Amino acid sequence: MKPVVRSLLETDLYKFTMWQAFLHMHPGATGEYEFKCRNTPAYPLAELKDDVERELDLLCEMMFTEDEVNYLRTLRFIKSDFADYLTLFRFQRKFIQVETDGPHLRIRACGPIVHVMGFEIFVLYIVNELYFRRFDQAAALEEGRKxxxxxxxxxxxxxxxxxxxxxxxxxxxxxxxxxxxxxxxxxxxxxxxxxxxxxxxxxxxxxxxxxxxxxxxxxxxxxxxxxxxxxxxxxxxxxxxxxxxxxxxxxxxxxxxxxxxxxxxxxxxxxxxxxxxxxxxxxxxxxxxxxxxxxxxxxxxxxxxxxxxxxxxxxxxxxxxxxxxxxxxxxxxxxxxxxxxxxxNDTQYEPLNIVMKLTRCNGQPVAKLSDSPGKGMGTDETFIAYLRQVFDQHI
Missing domain, CATH: 3.20.140.10 (nicotinate phosphoribosyltransferase)
Structure with missing residues (x-):
């Protein structure tokens, strides 16, 4: 089966821009990221565990190519030391775990932020592509093109x-x-x-x-x-x-x-x-x-x-x-x-509403208080209540 991830360059640009900022100003920060599905999938995501594990193994074998790093160097806001760092970078499998909880898929990345923050986008589109491979590809592409x-x-x-x-x-x-x-x-x-x-x-x-x-x-x-x-x-x-x-x-x-x-x-x-x-x-x-x-x-x-x-x-x-x-x-x-x-992902099949968010940093809880109910993120209710109080946020 063809690997889902084609290149370490295939992620959102803001992953690189945040990565560089953390590397320069907060290189010792640690973080914990947790995967969450906000809607009900057509079949249990837990069924994807073995395939997700395999894809993460493959991801952790990849490195940036010289051509990819040279492309990043052409972006004026990417600094030379960060580009040099990327020539050596490789995801560490020990920093990410995949488990199941009944029908649910649990994915958690924990370690130095400059090592684990990059997992997010890859995890999300790995899960997405594996999930949709079980649907009728020809029918989906026909509807998607229309x-x-x-x-x-x-x-x-x-x-x-x-x-x-x-x-x-x-x-x-x-x-x-x-x-x-x-x-x-x-x-x-x-x-x-x-x-x-x-x-x-x-x-x-x-x-x-x-x-x-x-x-x-x-x-x-x-x-x-x-x-x-x-x-x-x-x-x-x-x-x-x-x-x-x-x-x-x-x-x-x-x-x-x-x-x-x-x-x-x-x-x-x-x-x-x-x-x-x-x-x-x-x-x-x-x-x-x-x-x-x-x-x-x-x-x-x-x-x-x-x-x-x-x-x-x-x-x-x-x-x-x-x-x-x-x-x-x-x-x-x-x-x-x-x-x-x-x-x-606009076809006849309902998309997954999945996220993988930072929940702890430097051993402390962190949270997002969204202006949209249901889009908030955080696992520590005491900290969330305190954050609401500090910022007078009552949603």
């Missing part, structure tokens, strides 16, 4: 609408929950060929390299969450995370993630200093219209012209949802749209 063609037509119809101040731009954010690697590649190649005016890049670094696309990504929740355990007051963890990011990237990768403890709490920390240093914000939970209005109002309060900033939407987007958000905001702020599952 829906992909419909998306292309939706964009072409949209192109006839009156033009707005800012252009519509979208990206592929669908690595982790894709139907398969081959289908992901076909989707990206099709979008790049058919919709070059709108399709501006992919979070998949392997496909960005292969198709000469812009790799897209900055930070994820785990980056911000880790600072809840670092040597800083809990109340100040967001400000410390943002400050370290600024010091690492000096103006590059300037999109900040806002929903680790909720948008309101984020904006209380996102003062004039950060608002000027960061190019924009990324939405990943809560009502997107309400979120965008809060962001624009915050910029206005700080006397910053929102038209100079960018809002990136990435929460369960579909093409119609992205287009409607564009119509609402396009004359007031620059926009970007990261479409994931509904781009790379």
């Amino acid at each position: 829906r992909l063609a419909q998306k292309v037509e939706e964009f072409r119809a949209f192109d006839l609408e009156p033009k707005r101040l800012n252009p519509f731009e979208f990206f592929d954010f669908g690595v982790r929950r894709r139907f398969s690697g081959e289908w992901h590649e076909e989707v990206v190649e099709t979008m790049a060929r058919e919709l070059p005016r709108f399709f501006k890049g992919t979070s998949n670094v392997y496909l960005a390299k292969k198709f000469n696309l812009v790799p897209i990504g900055t930070m994820a929740h785990e980056y911000m969450q880790a600072f809840q355990s670092f040597d800083v007051r809990l109340r100040d963890f967001q400000k410390k995370a943002l400050e370290d990011w600024v010091q690492e990237y000096r103006g590059d990768l300037g999109t900040a993630l806002t929903d680790v403890v909720g948008m309101d709490a984020f904006l209380r920390d996102f003062d004039l200093y950060f608002a000027k240093l960061f190019d924009g914000l990324r939405h990943d939970s809560g009502d997107p219209i309400e979120w965008g209005e809060k962001a624009i109002a915050h910029y206005a309060k700080l006397r910053i012209d929102a038209r100079t900033k960018r809002l990136v939407f990435s929460d369960a987007l579909t093409v119609p949802k992205a287009l409607n958000l564009y119509r609402h905001f396009a004359d007031r702020v620059q926009l970007g749209f990261g479409i994931g599952t509904k781009l790379t």
Whole structure:
């Protein structure tokens, strides 16, 4: 059977950007990541245990090729010492365990963050592809191509609408929950060929390299969450995370993630200093219209012209949802749209809603308090209650 993972480069760009920041500023940090399925699969994921174990064995035998590292060196924000580190890097099998709990699959990665953080995306698309291999491949691809063609037509119809101040731009954010690697590649190649005016890049670094696309990504929740355990007051963890990011990237990768403890709490920390240093914000939970209005109002309060900033939407987007958000905001702020599952796993079969999140760092619990019920993450209820109290978050 063909291995699921084709290259260590085939992960989200933000894994590399966070990895570099941790390596430089917090190289001794340890972390624990836990896999979770949020919906009910068509068959028990526990049945995949042996196959997942085999794929992880294969993953831990892989290394970055010279050509792959040289590609990363062409990205101006990747520093030479980090690229050198990657030439030596290999995942360690001892840091990740796979177990079953009745019908459930339990996967846990535990060890130095610079060794275990990279497992997440690979685990997710390994589970996804193994899961969907049991479905009718021909039928799924037939339906997937039909829906992909419909998306292309939706964009072409949209192109006839009156033009707005800012252009519509979208990206592929669908690595982790894709139907398969081959289908992901076909989707990206099709979008790049058919919709070059709108399709501006992919979070998949392997496909960005292969198709000469812009790799897209900055930070994820785990980056911000880790600072809840670092040597800083809990109340100040967001400000410390943002400050370290600024010091690492000096103006590059300037999109900040806002929903680790909720948008309101984020904006209380996102003062004039950060608002000027960061190019924009990324939405990943809560009502997107309400979120965008809060962001624009915050910029206005700080006397910053929102038209100079960018809002990136990435929460369960579909093409119609992205287009409607564009119509609402396009004359007031620059926009970007990261479409994931509904781009790379849109067939007649229901996708898995799986995640693998950081739950502990440096031996302490960490958590995400989402603006969307059900998207929060954390295993220590006492810490979660304390976090809610500190940030006045009552969801």
